[in-house]
Amino acid sequence: MPPDPSSHDVRSAFHREFVSPELWRTRIVVVSTAALAGLVVVGFTWLAESAFGLFERITGLAWWLPLLWTPLCCGGIVWITRRYARGAGGSGIPQVMAALDPMLSGGRRPRLVSLRLSLAKIGLTSAGLLGGLSLGREGPSVQIAAGVMLTARRWLPKGSGVSAHSLLVAGGAAGIAAAFNTPLAGIMFAIEELSRTPEQRNSGLIVAGIVLAGLIAVSVYGNGTHFGVIHPGPIGLALLGPGLLVALASGCAGGLFARLLLTSLRGVSPDWPSRMRARYPVRFAVGCGLAVAALGALSGGATYGSGNETTRGLLENEAAIPGAFVLFKFAATWLTAWSGVPAGIFAPSLSIGAGLGHDIALLTGYPHGPALIALGMVGFLAAATQAPLTAFIIVMEMVDGHSMVLSLMACAVVASTVSRVLSPPLYGALAAIQLPPRPPRP
Known part of the structure; x- marks a missing residue:
């Protein structure tokens, strides 16, 4: 006979939510890794902006220097990417979306998202801005943060219920939240672009991790908007x-x-x-x-x-x-x-x-x-x-x-x-x- 859905054992629910050591370990691992992902994206932001600042100083010396410097940088980045980190090419968002595909075997996932690729993505994207290429760091931040979050699997207890899918969604969304200093946009990105099979039991924990990564960026850069406050005039x-x-x-x-x-x-x-x-x-x-x-x-x-x-x-x-x-x-x-x-x-x-x-x-x-x-x-x-x-x-x-x-x-x-x-x-x-x-x- 199926259980009565109207019945609810408060004592069992309290033990499950607040006493279980496995659940607390799961929470600590996910939240700590999300905070680390936010810090990594913040560090990546600083490195990328510093790299472009150096490029601007190069162009200040002579307007024609980029005609030599930019092609050399672009060719060197592609050579390194193709030889040592093929999965780091492109935006990074398609790699995370592909890694979320249920048809993908676990052995292929590290070719798309991993901590090693995250480190390569940080260096190569920053090198692109050092060369003055027209690129953004927000898409790469998705792959970087997803690679950091995916490493949490090794510390999660067995039967935690937090899958690689959940960690990839949380990491990708955390990357958007920390890169743009926009936690709400990170959550919406997870819903609209990444999440295909949401897990109800851990959805609150995943959202908490996304918000925390965004708050890490807020704590570093302040609670100001990225482009200031718009003055649009009358809306009519x-x-x-x-x-x-x-x-x-x-x-x-x-x-x-x-x-x-x-x-x-x-x-x-x-x-x-x-x-x-x-x-x-x-x-x-x-x-x-x-x-x-x-x-x-x-x-x-x-x-x-x-x-x-x-x-x-x-x-x-x-x-x-x-x-x-x-x-x-x-x-x-x-x-x-x-x-x-x-x-x-x-x-x-x-x-x-x-x-x-x-x-x-x-x-x-x-x-x-x-x-x-x-x-x-x-x-x-x-x-x-x-x-x-x-x-x-x-x-x-x-x-x-x-x-x-x-x-x-x-x-x-x-x-x-x-x-x-x-x-x-x-x-x-x-x-x-x-x-x-x-x-x-x-």
Whole structure:
């Protein structure tokens, strides 16, 4: 006879939740590892920003130095990645998503996510910023934190109920939370992109680990927003026309960006560049690095690095960007990813979207530019990743955009919908490339 669901033994429940030593050990291991993952991402952030600061000092010596330095860095990074850490290439999010696939055998998971790959990702991504490549550190932070969290398995008691799937989800989301200083966005990223089979018993513990990693970043960087506080002006009917134009334009641009990335990184096209990339990957990377440096020189240095400073300047009405900034940053980010270096696209996507919103504000004469810039940020990020809820919460937390909640949410949904017409989900398609071919159905 099945147990009565209305009955509840308080004494047994109390013993299970507060007295069991195995449960407390599980909690301590998961929470401690989450805190360590947050600290590692914070250290990675410092290293990456210091590396780009050094690159800026190099460019300050002579504008032409990146034409030599950036190609050498790009080629060297690809050579090291392919020889010693193949699993560290690219964004890092597709690797974590592939590692979560139930069809993947345990022996293949360390090729995608591990502590060794996390350490390699930290060094190689920082080297990319030292070379001035157009990349972000947020995607790599997902793989880095997931690799740290996965090491907790060796200390968990048997029968803890915390699976590798849960640790990977918690680690990946903790990486987003700590990298952006946005705990809510980390939780939404876990729900929208990573989690496929949530485990009810440990969901509270996993969320606690994600929040703790975000709080570690808050304790180091302070409780301020990443891009300050936005001043969007009045939110009314006057915003409707320009805002809709931003949503449609960012959806088209982000969808084309995702399609271009997917086509390039699959490497199945018969064109000459794809054949060159497959046969001479290091030489191809040197060529990509030279093109990125040339775009940086043409833009006055605006396209180098993640683009965070440009985004912040646009939001504060203090940045002077070239007229073709969106096109230059779009191309530089695509070439960086195509070269094969470890590189994220979150921060560059925000920068491209900010430039697009800025251009539309000038085109339409809308007097409150920061509102359209924020909409461009959320629209392009939602379209490129096809994760509208994550994009909406990330931007809202980064600019303290609570007064624009409905506008940001609507823009993310519209842009993501437009993008789905143009391209399949980017990370899901890239994750499928990481997996072995599935057996044919009978």
